[in-house]
Amino acid sequence: MQVFAQPLFAAIEDRVSSKWPSNFLLEARYEVKLLFSTQTIWKVTLFSLIMRTTVVLLTTLVAILVPFFNSVVGLLGAIAFWPLTIYFPVAMHKSQTNVKKGSMKWFLLQCLVLASLSVSVIAAIGSLVGITKSLKHSKPFQAKY
Structure with a gap:
């Protein structure tokens, strides 16, 4: 956060x-x-x-008041992780170091980008599942211990 x-x-x-x-x-x-x-x-x-x-x-x-707050923060993190932590830095690195398209380094960087994208998508799906489960069983502004 x-x-x-x-x-x-x-x-x-x-x-x-x-x-x-x-x-x-x-x-x-x-x-x-x-x-x-x-x-x-x-x-x-x-x-x-x-x-x-x-x-x-x-x-x-x-x-404290919103029972699914952690899932919402997880969803925001999953959405922001890939572009800010992986895609843009890798794109800047490829541009600054003139990585040739089709080279082994380019291919490995593309694999890193795609693998981290899949992790972010899976994390976003997991957060959405957590939000929907919490909404089914929660009563707003009531703590469940």
């Missing part, structure tokens, strides 16, 4: 900082030294800390 949330966090922070550039929540940057690290310093604003914590709390609340 964190991978999908980072662009959202950046867009919200950019929009708020352009709308209210002199807001005290955005101006003050605090440096926090991380434990067990000699050089790593985390720079944070109060707005990003509050906003990110709120998003995590709301996501957790939705996960």
Whole structure:
């Protein structure tokens, strides 16, 4: 979920900082030294800390209230995995290194792309099955222990 949330966090922070550039929540940057690290310093604003914590709390609340939340997240992951993790990086690699069409390297990369596509399709089907099973047996906003 964190991978999908980072662009959202950046867009919200950019929009708020352009709308209210002199807001005290955005101006003050605090440096926090991380434990067990000699050089790593985390720079944070109060707005990003509050906003990110709120998003995590709301996501957790939705996960508790919606019984099929894990299946929905699995479906989103299955849909996003193949193009973002396999197809586009492989296409960029083939373009940047001028892999010749029909060569052994091209063929193996195509096999990787097709194999990972099939894994993503199977994962998406499994998530859809999980969603439909949960919807058959669930009562909204009631926990089943």
